Amino acid sequence: xxANRRSFIRRGTAASAxxxxxxxxxxxxxxxxxxxxxxxxxxxxxVYAEFVRMLTANHLLFHTSVTAAEVLIGFALGSLLGAVFGxxxxxxxxxxxxxxxxxxxxxxxxxxxxxxxxxxxxxxTIYPKILVAILIVFFPVMVNxxxxxxxxxxxxxxxxxxxTASRAQIFWKIEFPSSMPPMFASLRIAATLAVVGVVVGELxxxxxxxxxxxxxxxxxxxxxxxxxxxxxxTLIGGIAYLGVIITEHRVLHYMPARPLGGL
Amino acid sequence: MIRLEYRDVAMHFxxxxxxxxxxxxxxxxxxxxxxxxxxxxxxxxxxxTLLNIGSGLYAPSSGTAFVDNExxxxxxxxxxxxLQKDLLLPWRTIVENVMLGVEIQRRxxxxxxxxxxxxxxxxSLSDFxxxxxxxxxxxxxxxxxxxxxxxxxxxxxxxxxxFSAVDAQTRIVLQRELAQALKRTRKxxxxxxxxxxxxxxxxxxxxxxxxxxxxxVEEIAIExxxxxxxxxxxxxxxxxxYISRLMDKLEIGQAAxxxxxxxx
Numbered sequence: 001x002x003a004n005r006r007s008f009i010r011r012g013t014a015a016s017a018x019x020x021x022x023x024x025x026x027x028x029x030x031x032x033x034x035x036x037x038x039x040x041x042x043x044x045x046x047v048y049a050e051f052v053r054m055l056t057a058n059h060l061l062f063h064t065s066v067t068a069a070e071v072l073i074g075f076a077l078g079s080l081l082g083a084v085f086g087x088x089x090x091x092x093x094x095x096x097x098x099x100x101x102x103x104x105x106x107x108x109x110x111x112x113x114x115x116x117x118x119x120x121x122x123x124x125t126i127y128p129k130i131l132v133a134i135l136i137v138f139f140p141v142m143v144n145x146x147x148x149x150x151x152x153x154x155x156x157x158x159x160x161x162x163x164t165a166s167r168a169q170i171f172w173k174i175e176f177p178s179s180m181p182p183m184f185a186s187l188r189i190a191a192t193l194a195v196v197g198v199v200v201g202e203l204x205x206x207x208x209x210x211x212x213x214x215x216x217x218x219x220x221x222x223x224x225x226x227x228x229x230x231x232x233x234t235l236i237g238g239i240a241y242l243g244v245i246i247t248e249h250r251v252l253h254y255m256p257a258r259p260l261g262g263l
Numbered sequence: 264m265i266r267l268e269y270r271d272v273a274m275h276f277x278x279x280x281x282x283x284x285x286x287x288x289x290x291x292x293x294x295x296x297x298x299x300x301x302x303x304x305x306x307x308x309x310x311x312t313l314l315n316i317g318s319g320l321y322a323p324s325s326g327t328a329f330v331d332n333e334x335x336x337x338x339x340x341x342x343x344x345x346l347q348k349d350l351l352l353p354w355r356t357i358v359e360n361v362m363l364g365v366e367i368q369r370r371x372x373x374x375x376x377x378x379x380x381x382x383x384x385x386x387s388l389s390d391f392x393x394x395x396x397x398x399x400x401x402x403x404x405x406x407x408x409x410x411x412x413x414x415x416x417x418x419x420x421x422x423x424x425x426f427s428a429v430d431a432q433t434r435i436v437l438q439r440e441l442a443q444a445l446k447r448t449r450k451x452x453x454x455x456x457x458x459x460x461x462x463x464x465x466x467x468x469x470x471x472x473x474x475x476x477x478x479x480v481e482e483i484a485i486e487x488x489x490x491x492x493x494x495x496x497x498x499x500x501x502x503x504x505y506i507s508r509l510m511d512k513l514e515i516g517q518a519a520x521x522x523x524x525x526x527x
Contacts, residue, residue: 159350162318163364163415164338173367177354254354254395 042224047231050224058213060228067198067209068236070126074133075194075240079187082138086145087175096146103142111136112200119205129201129209136197137190144186148179181255184248191240195233210236265332266451267317267342267419268293272326273476274312285476286312290326292470292479294419299445299452299490301462303509304472310455313477314421317453318344331418340368343417347424349408351396357407358383358392364415375414382410385447386440402433409441413448420445420452427457434458438465438493446491463505464493471512481512 024044031041038046054060089096114135118128152175160170202211210229217225272290275283287309294300302310315321317328319338328335330342343364351360361379366372383389386406396404405425412420425441426434442465445452456462462469463485471481487499496502 153348153350155346155348156350156352158315158320159344159346160363160367161320162338162342162344163367164340165367169367173363174352177352180354252354254397256397 039221039223042227047224047227050222051228051231054213054225054228058216058225060213060232063208063210063213064232064236066126067195067202067211067233068239070129070198070201070209071133071194071236071240074130074198075137075190077130078134078137078194079141079190081134082141082186082190083145083179083183085138086142087149087171087179089142090146090149090175090179091171107139107143111197115201115204118201124206126206126208128204129198129206129211132201133194133197136193140186140189140193141183144182145179148182149175152178180251184244184252187244187248188241191244192237194240195237199233264296265293266296266298266330267453268329268332269313269317270327270329272313272316272323272328274309274316274321275324287472287478288476289478292482294451294453296451297449298468299454299466301454301456301466301469302472303456303459303462303469303513304477305474305513306457308472308475309477310472311423314344314423314453314455317419317421318342340415341418342421343412343415343419344421344423345408345412345425347426347428349396349401349404351404351407351411353396356393356395357388357399360396360407361410361414363411368415378416379410379414382413383407385444386410400433401429402437405429405433405437406440409437409444413444413450418451420450422452422454424455424457426461434461435494441465442491442493459506459509460497460502462509463487463502464496465490469505469509471509483508 027041027044029043030036031038031043042050051060089099111132115128115132118131122128122131156174156178157170160174165173198209199211199214202209203215206212210233214226214229217223217229269290269292273288274286276286278284290313292300302313304310312321316323317330317335319328319335319342322336330339333339333341335342351357352363355363358376358379361382362375365375365378380389380392383392386409388403388406388410391399391403396407399407405428409425422441426437429437438461444450454462454465456465464487466485467490469483469485470479471483472478473480483505485505487496487501489495
């Protein structure tokens, strides 16, 4: 790494940290200065106090881990299904042609609108939430994998064929690795979408998870509680996103170095 | 001994309007063991089609291609091809790229690795064995592609404009490396090129194809010694004579003359 780049990173980090301090200060003292009541925008210290209270009084960590588990399972299964369908459709133009109107229809339908339906089907369990997440994660992954498979240079496939490659060898040696960069691009999107799917599911019905705590806080007009839930959800999404990025850097280590700013 | 032979090969494609286009027709020629034959012709005359038939990627509409006296019925280990694109896989290191073909053919790994490293040494690329393709220059990448082609130890190499994407100076160097590698390994090769000089200095024989439907219209034996040293061959007095003969056959000069005539 060049000295130039090091100083770039140092300056960037310093600016980010300064912004965080300014933001927290504005949050703490801004509302009262502007005459905004604390039940509209509670100051940072009040939200922190509520966070500490909720740890014991509301089993915050239990609800957070329920949501996190649903996100993780929904993300993993949705991505897996999306990738498998992407590969299958990518390899069979006929299947893609036949299925594309239905896939498009399902893609256009707002996935979160399915949440009440799934709750009717499966009750107040974790399954409807996972199912919404799967549905919402499925499409970006499938579309990216499909596009990646379609975009492979036919000469590359011919090269493998000329070396007498079998269909399986073409898949594992050419198609699968070729699809990795677009697949990771879609997993980044999927990681954040999974949180959306799960929260909507929890908002609609159930008695666990951060989405449930959100509606609980809303019902009690407990604004700090709502803030705490939003922050925890952001944290879950952030960790999921970071997990994807770290895996991506490991798997795509052969790619030319990219600036970390592209997170 | 004949390594590669085309017997009365024709290829028809369906065009956009549903009609049929004849890419090549009645193509017959043979390439002997260790011989290097260059194939030139106007663009779209079906040179690459011929190469795809030879490598077994496409089946001809009629006629047959033979490699090592066996009819080509599909991709086989006797033939390997190399294109103008290097087609290196970005997720494989250089040595892993060289081993792609042998790996697909499931040959013993130690043997392949030894051979791949030896080939890389031959192309002065030993230091780059564990680099990734994006870290290499275009000329180096093309050399890796050549090493990958040679790694499967084919009887026949099919080269489709292998150097047309690299700059002129790199091309001169690569031409010599190819010539020496072919000599060293005593491989048979069919070289498609647009570069008339390249055709003359690299080959034993030049075949000229006509406009579509492509046929072989002329065959010129290159009687200059030292096929393994294109540097030296390039300076031979006979080269320009061969090139003007090729231009003549390809009707390159005439088309230009016609268009520059004043209208009466």
